[in-house]
Amino acid sequence: MKISRNWLQSFFDAELPSAEKLAEALTFHAFEIEGVEQTGNDAVLEVKITPNRGHDCLSHRGIAKELSAILNVPLARDSLSAHQPLTPDSNTLSVTIENRELCPAYAAAVIKGVSVGSSPDWLKERLESIGQRSINNVVDATNYVMFELGQPLHAFDMGKMANKDGMYEIVVRNAKKGEKLIALDGKSYELSPEHLCIVDAVADAPIGIAGIKGGKPAEINQDTHDIIIESANFNAVAIRKSAGSLKLRTDASVRFEHELAPGLTAYGLFAAVELITKVAGGTLEGFFDIYAEPEEHMITLFASDTNKVLGTNLTVPEIEDILKRFGFSYQREGERFTMKVPFERLDLRIKEDLIEEIGRIAGFDKVPATELGVFSKKPEINDSFSRSENIRQELVSKGYSEVITSVFSKKGEQAVQNKVDSVKSFLRTTLLEGLTESYEKNLHNKELLGIEEVKLFEIGVVWGKDSEETLIGTISEKEKAAEMPLEKWDSPEPTHFDILSKDFDISKYYKPFSVYPFALRDIALFVPEETTSEEILVIIKKEAGELLVRSTLFDEFKKEGKISYAYHLVFQSMGKTLSDEEVNKIMEKISVSLGAKGWQVR
Amino acid sequence: MQGHLHPITHLIREANAIFYKMGFTLENGPLIESEHYNFDVLNVPKDHPARDMQDTFFIQGEKGMVLRTHTTSAHLHYLEEQKKKGIPPPYRGVAMGKVFRNEATDMTHEAEFFQIDGFAIGEDISLAQLRGTLEHFFSELMQGKTEIRFRPSFFPFVEPGLEVDMRVTGALAPEKLRDRWIEIMGAGMLHPNVIKNYGLDPEKYRGFAFGGGLDRLAMLRWGIDDIRLIHSADLRFINQF
Numbered sequence: 001m002k003i004s005r006n007w008l009q010s011f012f013d014a015e016l017p018s019a020e021k022l023a024e025a026l027t028f029h030a031f032e033i034e035g036v037e038q039t040g041n042d043a044v045l046e047v048k049i050t051p052n053r054g055h056d057c058l059s060h061r062g063i064a065k066e067l068s069a070i071l072n073v074p075l076a077r078d079s080l081s082a083h084q085p086l087t088p089d090s091n092t093l094s095v096t097i098e099n100r101e102l103c104p105a106y107a108a109a110v111i112k113g114v115s116v117g118s119s120p121d122w123l124k125e126r127l128e129s130i131g132q133r134s135i136n137n138v139v140d141a142t143n144y145v146m147f148e149l150g151q152p153l154h155a156f157d158m159g160k161m162a163n164k165d166g167m168y169e170i171v172v173r174n175a176k177k178g179e180k181l182i183a184l185d186g187k188s189y190e191l192s193p194e195h196l197c198i199v200d201a202v203a204d205a206p207i208g209i210a211g212i213k214g215g216k217p218a219e220i221n222q223d224t225h226d227i228i229i230e231s232a233n234f235n236a237v238a239i240r241k242s243a244g245s246l247k248l249r250t251d252a253s254v255r256f257e258h259e260l261a262p263g264l265t266a267y268g269l270f271a272a273v274e275l276i277t278k279v280a281g282g283t284l285e286g287f288f289d290i291y292a293e294p295e296e297h298m299i300t301l302f303a304s305d306t307n308k309v310l311g312t313n314l315t316v317p318e319i320e321d322i323l324k325r326f327g328f329s330y331q332r333e334g335e336r337f338t339m340k341v342p343f344e345r346l347d348l349r350i351k352e353d354l355i356e357e358i359g360r361i362a363g364f365d366k367v368p369a370t371e372l373g374v375f376s377k378k379p380e381i382n383d384s385f386s387r388s389e390n391i392r393q394e395l396v397s398k399g400y401s402e403v404i405t406s407v408f409s410k411k412g413e414q415a416v417q418n419k420v421d422s423v424k425s426f427l428r429t430t431l432l433e434g435l436t437e438s439y440e441k442n443l444h445n446k447e448l449l450g451i452e453e454v455k456l457f458e459i460g461v462v463w464g465k466d467s468e469e470t471l472i473g474t475i476s477e478k479e480k481a482a483e484m485p486l487e488k489w490d491s492p493e494p495t496h497f498d499i500l501s502k503d504f505d506i507s508k509y510y511k512p513f514s515v516y517p518f519a520l521r522d523i524a525l526f527v528p529e530e531t532t533s534e535e536i537l538v539i540i541k542k543e544a545g546e547l548l549v550r551s552t553l554f555d556e557f558k559k560e561g562k563i564s565y566a567y568h569l570v571f572q573s574m575g576k577t578l579s580d581e582e583v584n585k586i587m588e589k590i591s592v593s594l595g596a597k598g599w600q601v602r
Numbered sequence: 603m604q605g606h607l608h609p610i611t612h613l614i615r616e617a618n619a620i621f622y623k624m625g626f627t628l629e630n631g632p633l634i635e636s637e638h639y640n641f642d643v644l645n646v647p648k649d650h651p652a653r654d655m656q657d658t659f660f661i662q663g664e665k666g667m668v669l670r671t672h673t674t675s676a677h678l679h680y681l682e683e684q685k686k687k688g689i690p691p692p693y694r695g696v697a698m699g700k701v702f703r704n705e706a707t708d709m710t711h712e713a714e715f716f717q718i719d720g721f722a723i724g725e726d727i728s729l730a731q732l733r734g735t736l737e738h739f740f741s742e743l744m745q746g747k748t749e750i751r752f753r754p755s756f757f758p759f760v761e762p763g764l765e766v767d768m769r770v771t772g773a774l775a776p777e778k779l780r781d782r783w784i785e786i787m788g789a790g791m792l793h794p795n796v797i798k799n800y801g802l803d804p805e806k807y808r809g810f811a812f813g814g815g816l817d818r819l820a821m822l823r824w825g826i827d828d829i830r831l832i833h834s835a836d837l838r839f840i841n842q843f
Contacts, residue, residue, distance in 0.1 A: 028753055032765070050756035050763075237649040309791055309808065310762075311730020352794055356754070356762035359729070364752035364764065369734040372722060375625025375694055382628040389615065392607060401605040403835035406714060407633070407700070414634075416659040416669060420706050420713070425662075427634075438835035449837050455605060456835070461633050461700070468632050509776070510824040510831075513838040 002130035003063050005043040007148075011064035013076040019043030022067065029070040029360050031057070042129050054258025056344045059150030069325040069361050079149055080344060081327075084270040090286030092166060093228060097290060098173040102196050103210065105233040105262035106172060107269045107289045110158065112226045114138060114282035123279060137280040138220050138227060142272055143251075150344075151231055151260065151268030152252035154198075154208060155276075156218035158226040162203035168228070169201035172210060181206045182216040183248075195242045196234065211239040211256040212248055226285075229276065231269035233262040233292070262292040263343040297341040301351045304335060309355050312366050322361045381495065384470065388459050390491045391472055400457040400474060405434030413465040427463040431473030432481045434458065439475045448518045448570050450550050453477045459486065514574045518549065519583045523590065524566035526600040529558065533565050536594070540569065543590045547571045547578065564602070609820050609843045610716050610832060613743075614698045617718055617816075620742045624735065626696040626720060631676025633700060637666045639675040643799035644759040657704040659713075669702035673719040674759065674813055681800050691807055692724035698816065709828045716816035716832075721792065723802065723809035729762065729791055732810035736789070740768050744823070746775030751783060760790025760811055778825050786822075787814030 005019050016022060023033040023045055031053075034046040049057045056062045061079060068075045090110045097103045118124075119140040127134055127143060134140050142153040161168055175191030182188050189209065191197060198208035200218070207218040211234035220227065236259035243253040266289065273284055303316045316335050323330050323339060330339035341348045348354060359367070392402065408419075412426030419425040428434065435458055442454045455476040462471055473483035527536065533553050540551060548571055555566035569590075571583050591601045607615075618628050631639075640658075641648075659669040676697035684693060701717045722731070733750050740748035748770045755765040766787040770779045789812035794804035817829050824843075826832065831839045 030754055032753070032755070052756045052758075240649060308726070309728060311728030311733075350761075350794060352761040352791070359762050360754040364729075364754070367733055367752060368730045369737045369750065370728070370730040371738075372624060372694075372731045372735045376692065377625070377689075379622050379625050379627040379694070382630065384630060385618070385628050392611065396605040396607055399603050399605045401837055401840050402608040402611060403840065404608055404610065404833060405835050406833065408714075414664070415662045416704075417662050418704065419659065420657075420704050434835070441835065442837045445838060449841055451603065451837075451841075454837070456837075457605075463634065468634055508824070510826045510839070510842055512827065 001047050001049055001058050003045045003047050003060060004126065004129040005045070006041070006129065007060045007126055008064050008067065011061065011075050011077060012068075012073055014073050016067070016073075017071070019045060025067065025070045026063070028363065028365075030063075030066045039129060042125075044129060044131075051258065052347045054255065055260050055346045056150060058255050058258065059146075059148060061149050065326075068327075069322070072325050075327075078327075079271055080264075080267055080342075084266065086266055086269065086287040086289045088286045090288050092163075092285060093168045093170070093288050095170045095288045095290060096172070096201070098171065102174075102235045102238050103172045103232060104235070104292045105265045105290060106170075107231045107265040107287065107291065108170065109229045109231075109269055109273050109287050110168075110226065110285040111229065111273065111276055111282040112285050114225060114227055114276065114280040116220060116222055116224045116280060120279055136220060138224070138276055141275040141279055142229065145268055145272045145275060146251060146255070149264065149268050149271060150255055151264045152211065152255050153268055153272050154214050154230045154252075155220050156198075156207055156214070156228045156230065157220050157224040158218075158228050159224060160218045161200045161207065161228075162205075164202050167202075170228070170230075171199045171201040172196065172232070173199055175206065179206060181209060183209065183213045184216060184219060185213065186216070189246055189248070194245065196238055198230065209242065209246070209248070210234055212243050212246065212253045213250055227276075227282075229269060229272050231265045231272065233260055233265050236260075259346060261294070261344045261346055263294045265289075266291065294343045297349060299339050299341060299348065299351055299354050301337045301339065301354050302335055303337070305351060306355050306358050309352065310359050310367055311370060312359075312362070312368075314358070314362060314366070318362065319358055322358050325361065326357065384486060386495060387486055387489070387491045388470075391459065391486075391489055395457045395474065398455070399453070400455040400476070403435070403438045403456050403458050404460065405431070405438055405458060407461065409433060412463065414463050429462050429464060431458050431460050431462060431471050431483050432475070434460075435473045435475045435481055435483075439481070443477075445518075447520045447552075447568055448550060448572065450552050450570075512574075514549075514572045516573055516575070516577045518570050518572035519578050519580070521569045521571065521583060521587055522554075522566060523569060523587070524555070524564060524602045525594055526559075526562045526564050526602060529561055529563050531563065531599075536565060536599075537567075539593050539597070540567070540590050543593050544569065544571070544586050547573055547586065606837075606841045606843055608832075608840055609824060609826075610816055612843060613816050613820055613823070614716075614718075616743055617698060617739070618696070620739055621696045621720065624694070624738065626694040626722075627680065629676040629680040629695045629697040631670070631673065631679045631697055631699070633670055633702075634661060634664075634667055635670040635675045637668055639678050640668055640670050640672070643678055643796065644674060645793045645795045645799070646758045659702050659704045671703060672701050672813055673697035673699055673717045674811065676719070677721050677811075678800060685801060691802065692722070692727075693809075694720075694722045696720035707830060709830070712817065712829050712833055714833060715829070717813060718816050718819075719811070719813035721809055721811040723792070723797070723800070723807055725807060727791075727808045727810055729764075729810065732789055732791075732812065735810075736766060736768075736787070736812060740770070740786070743819075744768075744770045744775055744779065746770045746772035746780070752789075755788060755790075757788050757790060759793055759796045760788075761793045763790040764788070766812065766814070776823060776825070779822055784822060786819070787812050789813070 032048040119137045124134040175195045196210035197206040208214045239256040408424040409428040470486040475481040550570040552568045661667040751767040753765040792809035797804040
């Protein structure tokens with residue numbers, strides 16, 4: 001979520017540190033920061049809120065609260081600290097919820113006589129700083145409260161709704177099959193009973209897709225005078241499914257999908273009414289509040305448990321200080337803390353949750369690195385691994401190189417659903433397909449690789465209709481591709497495999513290879529018998545330069561006091577396809593240079 | 603002429619040797635896994651956004667079966683074997699192998715890739731021991747003194763949940779890694795629900811768990827710039843190892 005530093009600052013009297021410092025504080029004590037962007041006189045942090053904290057930290061208040069604990073700076077204001085009663089009751093609006101499981105709470109307010117227009121500059125700036133578009137003062141106010149407190153809100157134009165003797169009625173119910181709604185994005189959505197919707201009950205017409213998007217029929221515009229503000233709580237799973245099936249993920253739906261505390265509705269509504277009457281005028285007519293009694297959660301924690309889990313030596317006062325920084329209400333007897341969980345912290349339920357809070361605020365750098373200690377038992381030998389490792393040694397010594405190919409195939413006994421790339425959705429029944437493909441791919445690179453024969457093996461899993469099995473497959477130019485079950489391979493008794501890889505040389509790096517074709521040339525020459533191949537290669541390499549990527553001596557014989565050497569020379573460029581002329585030129589240079597030594601190039 | 607082992611094999615071989623000496627048994631687990639082993643016992647509720655973190659391949663016509671999204675799923679198989687043999691805690695296990703995510707491939711993403719996951723369960727396991735274990739492991743693997751740093755994070759099966767960074771120092775350390783903090787793993791203390799789902803008493807036993815990508819480790823270790831090379835079966839790549 002985008003978090004504005006200026007917006008955060010509005011929660012504190014003390015001047016906050018720079019955006020970079022805030023990013024560092026959050027990184028090591030709360031959330032990953034995906035970026036910091038300077039914008040005019042503000043800075044915006046891209047905070048990656050973890051799924052367990054969506055219910056309180058997809059908001060500036062949530063992040064401010066975190067920073068207050070991390071930096072040990074008190075909040076100057078906290079809208080969630082004091083409960084505000086939603087009074088008086090409305091005389092014009094009633095709300096009915098058909099299924100409380102899908103909609104645990106619904107608070108609404110009626111404001112009459114608003115003047116819809118553009119928002120004041122400060123409000124526009126706040127929203128624009130986090131990439132939101134200003135729409136009008138009423139809609140902006142509801143969005144502002146969402147990004148401030150995390151509670152999504154929606155404003156309906158009451159004047160566009162039907163009434164019965166001056167009474168308006170909202171019903172929260174599942175959509176009927178085939179029911180349609182044109183949403184605020186201008187698109188028509190066909191709803192079905194899996195979607196929860198907000199309905200103008202008098203007209204029996206949907207005016208919003210619950211928790212996801214408002215509808216055109218009750219859109220706020222210049223002509224709007226009387227409005228209904230909705231601050232509701234919807235079931236996370238239901239919203240998640242609806243948003244998924246409608247392919248409509250909104251800032252509101254994302255918050256509901258993370259599950260919000262039902263108790264948040266009243267705070268959100270109160271803040272919205274206050275802000276709307278400030279920026280758009282109008283008078284509060286009254287509220288209709290369906291709420292859920294908040295459950296109370298207590299956590300008991302011993303300081304010593306904290307230290308056992310973290311491996312730290314935090315003192316009781318240090319732990320107490322962290323609980324204070326969070327503003328948690330708690331009681332302490334000796335080293336025992338009994339703490340009341342704030343209603344919005346749905347993630348705090350067990351002592352381990354609280355230990356995490358203490359650990360991250362104290363800083364995980366306080367956790368020392370200690371030995372795990374000697375294990376009281378001997379670790380077991382893994383038979384199939386030992387077997388595989390022995391087979392690998394055997395095959396590598398016979399010149400086979402190991403490949404790992406895809407388990408996906410165009411045919412098979414089992415398949416996966418919804419594969420993103422939608423090709424090869426079956427699971428392979430054989431290794432031979434992948435091995436053959438790999439073999440063919442590598443065949444034309446033999447000279448480049450300096451190998452006489454392409455020999456490959458794979459130890460991999462294949463699937464039958466109800467089976468999963470590990471096979472060993474081999475392929476080479478001289479033998480047909482073959483595979484057999486791992487268990488059938490003749491292999492010594494399993495032992496702990498302690499042969500370390502010789503090739504696991506720490507100073508060795510992968511060298512990128514050219515994607516361009518290589519050119520192959522042969523050169524043979526007669527030289528005096530005492531001449532070594534190395535002497536010749538020095539000259540060849542000097543003349544060829546970096547385009548010569550491999551030189552292999554492939555033939556050598558003596559005749560009449562002279563010796564003949566023959567080489568394969570492989571030329572390749574990292575940047576282009578070499579032309580015949582280019583290679584011929586190099587060969588010419590090599591020949592001239594070798595000839596100058598008095599050697600006879602054949 | 604000798605053939606060449608795949609770099610992932612080199613890594614698994616080294617990692618196994620290091621962990622074996624620390625008392626960790628190498629575990630086996632199937633690649634087609636039930637949601638029970640892959641998600642439910644690991645405290646990942648159905649219909650929870652946490653399941654979005656790992657886009658899953660579901661098996662057609664086999665309700666509740668998936669291609670495992672992590673090797674963490676192997677732990678319960680190992681623990682069930684121990685239980686059958688009547689062996690009580692402490693336990694230490696490590697699993698390595700192929701895992702799957704339903705996503706498009708690019709230079710840093712593969713739908714099939716390799717993971718390492720490990721855990722230790724006992725009466726006195728702590729986060730400090732996790733840090734010590736990982737410091738030892740990476741120091742051996744990277745052949746240089748390695749520091750481990752924790753950052754807060756979230757994985758449903760651990761509490762506290764952590765992101766693990768490492769910093770390798772010393773002359774032998776791979777040049778591209780030397781003296782830099784690099785994100786390398788996820789880890790934490792096993793959630794009491796997981797200990798319970800493992801059939802153990804969370805009041806008596808605690809554990810730590812860690813897990814990360816072997817492809818990424820290989821890429822860092824050898825300076826490989828494209829994850830697809832690891833799965834390419836191209837000898838121009840493999841024969842360098």
